[in-house]
Amino acid sequence: MASMQLAQDPYNIIITGVGGQGNVMASRVLANMLVKRGFNVTIGETFGASQRGGSVMSHLRVSATSSWSPQIPRGRVDVVIALEPTEGIRVLKGYGNPRAKILSNTRAIRPVGVIAGEQDYPSMEKIRGSVRELASSAWFIDATDEAVKLGSPILGNIIMIGALSGLGVLPLEREDFKEAILRSIPRDKLDINLKAYDIGRQIIKQNEDSTGN
Amino acid sequence: MSYLTDTTEGAQYLLMGNEAIARGALEAGAKVVCGYPGTPSSDIIESLAKIAKDMNIYVEWSTNEKVAMEVAAAGSFAGVRSMCVMKQNGVNVASDFLLHLAGSGTRAGMVLVSCDDPGALSSANEGESRFFARLVEIPLLEPGDFQEAKDMIKWAFELSEEIRNLVMVRSVTRMSHASGNVKFGKLPPVDVHPVFKCDGFILDPMEGAVMSLPVRYKHAQQQEKIKKARAIFEDCPFNTYHGPEKPELLIITSSACNLYSREAIGILGVEDRVGLLKLGTTWPLPPELLKRHLSRTDKILIVEEVLPFLEENVKILAAEMAREIGIKTFYGKNDGKIPMVGELNPDLVVGALAQIVGIDYKPVPDEYAEKAEGVASSRAPARELTFCPGCPHRASFWSIHNALQLDGRKGFVCGDIGCYGMATLPCGFSTLKTLHAMGSGGGIASGFGKLGRLGFDQPVLAVCGDSTFFHAAIPALINAVHHNSDFTLAVLDNSGTAMTGFQPHPGLKVNAMGEEVTSVDIAEICRALGARVEIRDPFDLEETQKTLNELIEDKAGLKVLILRQICVLSPEKKAGKKYDMTIDDEICLGENCGCNKVCTRIFRCPGLIWDKEKMVTRVDDVICTGCGVCADICPEGAIKRKEVA
Numbered sequence: 142m143a144s145m146q147l148a149q150d151p152y153n154i155i156i157t158g159v160g161g162q163g164n165v166m167a168s169r170v171l172a173n174m175l176v177k178r179g180f181n182v183t184i185g186e187t188f189g190a191s192q193r194g195g196s197v198m199s200h201l202r203v204s205a206t207s208s209w210s211p212q213i214p215r216g217r218v219d220v221v222i223a224l225e226p227t228e229g230i231r232v233l234k235g236y237g238n239p240r241a242k243i244l245s246n247t248r249a250i251r252p253v254g255v256i257a258g259e260q261d262y263p264s265m266e267k268i269r270g271s272v273r274e275l276a277s278s279a280w281f282i283d284a285t286d287e288a289v290k291l292g293s294p295i296l297g298n299i300i301m302i303g304a305l306s307g308l309g310v311l312p313l314e315r316e317d318f319k320e321a322i323l324r325s326i327p328r329d330k331l332d333i334n335l336k337a338y339d340i341g342r343q344i345i346k347q348n349e350d351s352t353g354n
Numbered sequence: 355m356s357y358l359t360d361t362t363e364g365a366q367y368l369l370m371g372n373e374a375i376a377r378g379a380l381e382a383g384a385k386v387v388c389g390y391p392g393t394p395s396s397d398i399i400e401s402l403a404k405i406a407k408d409m410n411i412y413v414e415w416s417t418n419e420k421v422a423m424e425v426a427a428a429g430s431f432a433g434v435r436s437m438c439v440m441k442q443n444g445v446n447v448a449s450d451f452l453l454h455l456a457g458s459g460t461r462a463g464m465v466l467v468s469c470d471d472p473g474a475l476s477s478a479n480e481g482e483s484r485f486f487a488r489l490v491e492i493p494l495l496e497p498g499d500f501q502e503a504k505d506m507i508k509w510a511f512e513l514s515e516e517i518r519n520l521v522m523v524r525s526v527t528r529m530s531h532a533s534g535n536v537k538f539g540k541l542p543p544v545d546v547h548p549v550f551k552c553d554g555f556i557l558d559p560m561e562g563a564v565m566s567l568p569v570r571y572k573h574a575q576q577q578e579k580i581k582k583a584r585a586i587f588e589d590c591p592f593n594t595y596h597g598p599e600k601p602e603l604l605i606i607t608s609s610a611c612n613l614y615s616r617e618a619i620g621i622l623g624v625e626d627r628v629g630l631l632k633l634g635t636t637w638p639l640p641p642e643l644l645k646r647h648l649s650r651t652d653k654i655l656i657v658e659e660v661l662p663f664l665e666e667n668v669k670i671l672a673a674e675m676a677r678e679i680g681i682k683t684f685y686g687k688n689d690g691k692i693p694m695v696g697e698l699n700p701d702l703v704v705g706a707l708a709q710i711v712g713i714d715y716k717p718v719p720d721e722y723a724e725k726a727e728g729v730a731s732s733r734a735p736a737r738e739l740t741f742c743p744g745c746p747h748r749a750s751f752w753s754i755h756n757a758l759q760l761d762g763r764k765g766f767v768c769g770d771i772g773c774y775g776m777a778t779l780p781c782g783f784s785t786l787k788t789l790h791a792m793g794s795g796g797g798i799a800s801g802f803g804k805l806g807r808l809g810f811d812q813p814v815l816a817v818c819g820d821s822t823f824f825h826a827a828i829p830a831l832i833n834a835v836h837h838n839s840d841f842t843l844a845v846l847d848n849s850g851t852a853m854t855g856f857q858p859h860p861g862l863k864v865n866a867m868g869e870e871v872t873s874v875d876i877a878e879i880c881r882a883l884g885a886r887v888e889i890r891d892p893f894d895l896e897e898t899q900k901t902l903n904e905l906i907e908d909k910a911g912l913k914v915l916i917l918r919q920i921c922v923l924s925p926e927k928k929a930g931k932k933y934d935m936t937i938d939d940e941i942c943l944g945e946n947c948g949c950n951k952v953c954t955r956i957f958r959c960p961g962l963i964w965d966k967e968k969m970v971t972r973v974d975d976v977i978c979t980g981c982g983v984c985a986d987i988c989p990e991g992a993i994k995r996k997e998v999a
Binding site: 159160161169172173176181182183184185186187194195196208209210211212213214215216217227228230231233234237238239248250251252253254255256257258260261262263267268271274275285289294324 | 357366367368475499500501528529531532533534535610613614616617621699700701704717718719722725726727729730732733734735736737738739740741742780781951954955956958959960962963964974976977
């Protein structure tokens with residue numbers, strides 16, 4: 142049986158980013174942590190051609206009762222985890238609503254159109270402003286930078302999961318993370334992943350006063 | 355050991371639809387499973403391949419889907435349950451054998467799993483495999499959630515043995531590549547002794563010859579089988595109804611659309627007005643079941659993706675039963691309530707439903723929607739598809755493009771399915787000008803190569819991947835050699851079926867189950883055909899382009915250039931970076947250079963960034979994979995590569 146009352150049932154999470162950021166793995170780990178707590182979780186993911194530089198989204202529906210549509214209806218996201226900041230804005234456009242929360246990485250991955258000079262990439266300041274306009278509360282996390290300090294930028298996705306656990310909106314336990322992550326990585330990589338998880342969690346905990354708007 | 359082999363009955367796991375199908379095959383005791391990779395179907399074979407040895411099953415990535423179906427059929431003929439798996443295009447490839455197999459019938463249970471891709475999320479078409487079931491007269495099942503994806507496979511095997519014919523199970527991307535909780539059933543010990551009995555009376559279905567002859571006799575038998583399946587479908591546990599006794603509107607649906615429809619009913623809060631009939635058996639439709647449900651209401655909405663398969667079949671039954679059930683109003687594809695292209699989602703179903711039941715629904719307040727639209731248009735730049743940083747295809751097409759420019763006779767490239775299909779886009783310098791089925795680049799080029807006698811003078815190139823070469827390119831090459839057609843084929847050999855996740859193919863020394871096997875050499879095949887063959891590393895831009903120009907000039911019929919460089923996403927390649935790349939700010943002239951930022955403006959590798967403030971190019975170390983190719987495209991030599999120690 143589910144061990145915690147959800148604020149909404151289903152509780153809707155979107156993890157968004159760009160191919161190669163570990164989006165699919167993050168959604169599996171998060172979902173397995175919640176299944177462990179007795180929830181039904183439905184994940185809808187888009188991969189295939191979108192691995193090649195395109196936007197990648199995973200939709201997670203957490204429910205005490207049943208499976209749900211693998212695509213979240215418009216305007217119904219509860220929390221967005223943006224592994225890439227402009228992708229967070231794109232998701233809010235389709236699925237956001239005035240009570241949506243967002244956790245956003247600050248590291249840009251520029252679309253080829255921007256690299257080629259055909260499009261502009263907004264400054265981080267503008268991104269922050271836009272995100273705050275569309276979400277009830279927003280946290281900006283230097284996940285990739287922190288991950289690079291740990292030795293591998295790919296750990297950014299784990300830092301973001303740690304951060305989500307810090308929000309306290311879902312029953313995410315460190316022990317469950319350990320079990321879930323071991324399905325995807327060899328045991329010798331466990332410590333570094335736990336470290337990444339803890340860093341994400343601490344970032345939220347330390348900034349509790351200064352968050353939201 | 356994978357969780358898929360957990361023997362605990364009742365254990366619950368989060369499974370991808372494809373994993374649920376794989377587990378279903380294990381619970382059914384399938385012993386032969388084969389297929390050809392294709393998104394969204396590949397994970398089924400992949401997850402079974404990993405546990406093949408432990409579970410004593412034979413798992414194969416076959417050369418193409420037709421061969422896969424033939425290999426699986428042999429298992430069934432020899433008395434072991436077998437399954438073949440493919441994406442929708444694959445059913446087209448296998449369809450010639452499929453028709454004959456449906457006519458000959460099967461012995462031990464045999465299931466065809468086809469994964470369709472409505473919306474073409476990772477396909478070059480949104481083709482329908484459901485129509486094949488009707489066309490070749492075999493039963494069609496469609497799981498409506500993740501638990502059913504598992505349970506239905508076992509049921510399909512039992513049905514196959516009941517009617518002694520192939521059963522088709524059709525999934526879609528949003529089922530195969532979505533995940534949900536699945537409760538495990540028993541994992542039975544399976545004892546098999548494969549024997550092909552063929553010495554009996556020639557028409558004996560279990561001991562005679564296996565064939566679709568004599569046609570009228572076998573065809574009539576086949577139609578009896580489908581009638582039997584239809585009778586079984588009347589009581590199938592996968593056909594369910596939720597809703598009021600007399601709904602104002604009945605939704606009939608199947609597959610992932612079941613989940614969208616259920617959610618749409620909930621969003622609009624019309625649970626007491628709208629009924630939901632979810633069908634697991636979509637061909638042939640069970641008429642008595644349909645009659646019962648159609649009698650409940652006057653209005654029917656059919657929710658399905660792409661073509662009106664279900665809609666047409668329901669309408670035929672409704673016409674036949676009109677005297678008993680009365681005249682109905684149908685909503686769906688034909689009246690435009692449900693779109694005929696693209697995939698569905700809860701919102702599209704909400705839209706159709708809201709219109710029919712007369713509810714005004716807005717997902718978010720107008721004010722929010724307008725604000726979001728405005729913000730996103732300026733703050734979320736579009737992300738077009740591109741080759742990965744370090745992708746050999748970018749280098750290959752750079753050389754192909756430049757060789758054709760240098761040649762100057764308006765040459766072009768014919769291609770097919772694979773990551774390199776993106777060469778139709780600016781990331782491949784828009785070099786690819788035809789894109790159709792697997793292997794079609796070679797076939798079309800073979801045709802262009804014969805137009806010379808009619809006055810055609812453009813140089814013709816074709817490209818195909820290494821896996822595609824084995825799958826479908828060889829007959830086109832034989833055609834070209836035999837008819838002395840003049841073109842150059844570039845085989846973009848990246849050592850695996852890269853687009854779908856590095857499944858092995860006949861060119862490699864390892865098979866799906868990780869066993870060492872004989873590899874088949876692409877160059878040797880081409881030489882044996884009589885083609886001139888060259889092999890280059892596409893990262894060596896100068897040599898590659900020089901060779902291409904030589905081959906284009908050479909009028910000796912078929913020329914093959916194998917461009918060999920392993921995919922940057924492959925597990926072995928990911929492990930290490932060959933070069934550290936840096937930009938010398940002193941040398942980079944940026945916009946003032948004659949090249950006008952050729953590296954970021956044209957070459958467009960995501961690992962390079964244009965620094966607007968300093969007006970120089972930068973390397974993004976997080977993204978760059980250190981292939982070193984960009985060092986050779988900078989005319990000033992400002993991009994430096996240093997071998998990683």
